[in-house]
Amino acid sequence: MHIGIVGAGLIGVATARELSRRGHRVILVDPEPLSGATHAAAGMLAPVAEVTYDQDDLYPLMATSARMYPDFLAGIEADAAYRTTETLVIAADAADREFLATLAEFQRRMDMECEVITTRAARALEPNLGTAIAGAVRIPGDHQVDPRRLGSALLAQVLQSGGEVRRTRVKAIEEENGPILRLAEGEDLRVDHVLVANGLNAAELVDLPIRAVHGDVIRMMMPAHRDHLITSTVRAMVQGRPVYLVPRADGSLVLGATSREDDLTGVSAEGVFQLLRDAHRILPSVWECEITELTARARPASGDDVPIIDRVADHISVAAGFSRHGILLAPIGAQLAADVVLGEGGNGPLAQSVRLGRFNHSPLEHSTRK
């Protein structure tokens, strides 16, 4: 089958690779591949730390996808960008500690591996942590990957196995003895099936209940003379606000966690200030770092933060709304999306959990709108 994939973010690219592996021909259409949320993401693979209450459908997807990661990366160059260093979650004050302790209890009840440790034990693991922290949780199974290197490596695989990339925008999807992609410069592209995987822009092509949640990300270099300030991924709650610090093998440090549903698409001054202030409380030596990049992107989020992977018409499927879990969910997302496109796979609980039918929403009437 010849499958047109609209959107070459990590989900589009990973699904393209999965479809190639299953013997199909793919063409990715994107004006700027891997430039969206994938470009901003810190790449925490954190099924445990990302768990929140009332998201029971999300955890099985996250846990399954995390287990798939080593196989997902096997044989590709980005293998080096995968780090199995553990995650430490730090509470800044007593209220943060209580929140984390209750969450850890909930996580353990769900059989997740996590351990409440003393702040002294946390500082033994990461000696540069601030002295004024109130609590810590250790999560050995939450790892990280570099999304930029991962995305490029997957895309290279797609191209190597005969897949194509067309750097343009899809104006509309129409149907005329099979689906047609109307490209921005006027050309039409005929395929057998279309997968719409262009995140927020999916709403231009297929009406979906997806909203933009903006996030600011700071990239820094740790001071060369300090031999890496931290080796674990450090997540923290600071007076109820989340912040994460993800150290890479090359000495860089990725800071993030703002969630803005405002209309500022660029980097928010307030967001940058908050991240620096909260990170400094947890790891005072961030002051010594050099800021090398500021990025802001929108995370495309569905109403329940679970992605939408489903058919919306005979020859049109969607894989979108991965919220802040797109990197972690790429392996399972690619598999479920390929199943949906090909009409293969079962109807198990994971496949059910990502169906559009859970929302009171019908995109069909809009599926071919311009």
Added chain:
Amino acid sequence: MHIGIVGAGLIGVATARELSRRGHRVILVDPEPLSGATHAAAGMLAPVAEVTYDQDDLYPLMATSARMYPDFLAGIEADAAYRTTETLVIAADAADREFLATLAEFQRRMDMECEVITTRAARALEPNLGTAIAGAVRIPGDHQVDPRRLGSALLAQVLQSGGEVRRTRVKAIEEENGPILRLAEGEDLRVDHVLVANGLNAAELVDLPIRAVHGDVIRMMMPAHRDHLITSTVRAMVQGRPVYLVPRADGSLVLGATSREDDLTGVSAEGVFQLLRDAHRILPSVWECEITELTARARPASGDDVPIIDRVADHISVAAGFSRHGILLAPIGAQLAADVVLGEGGNGPLAQSVRLGRFNHSPLEHSTRK
């Protein structure tokens, strides 16, 4: 005369124009023209606000140069980048207010135009100023220019009047029946006189008592719906730390004022945090701005913050060490440097004040070192 100018920052370029105007042939040598301190600078033309105690030699240079600005800009495109909006200096707390009030008294004793006003009057002038400010001084004569637009416009003039630019590095200056510039790729350039105006790098060619004072600059866009948050240049003292906010006509806002003598040449996380925190105290709506650029550059500073403009050998002159006053001092700097190169001009107090002889330092023995 054919004059080789090493360094195409604002001082080098402005002096090249001055020498062209006086009928001489110039060649600027710089691997990346206008990419140093000029690229970072906010462009405050603030002879009054920049005054500090114990810098009696600096003020006459600054005041003279500020008066030269309209003529300096006459007939060039960057005229539009010159704004004669006034400067407001804000004190964050009572100690800052006392510091500013005493300084204002000193400034008035030196016949500078400035007026201590109430915070209510300041907020009438700039309604978005924070409510928790402690004092204000109004300086009508301190204006601003956009150094990037100014630099490009001056460089265009130099090229138009027959000047040249060579994009390479000067490895050494030697003397062999006249000065020779040894260029990085091996070529030699013979000229009649050399002006060394490459800031910090001048030390590679001519030993000078100049040190690096790093500064971080944040460029932002004011929110489009708020019709420019401020129209005056706002400078402030916040618990003894300076911060400035320079609004441009295009809706952008330039934030700066850190002075670091550390070894971090890139953008400092602590610097960015401090600027955002202190600016927010003065103008809370900076939170709504979008950060569009972070820049860090070294200001080449002499021991007394007064530039060094002098001959160091028969055919070698220097114009360097403009500290944080390079943009304001460009008109007078270009004139004094051209005088020194040509052996013209008088020996008045301004020319005397920039002589190297005031330091106990002889660069002559090193003037042709590699």
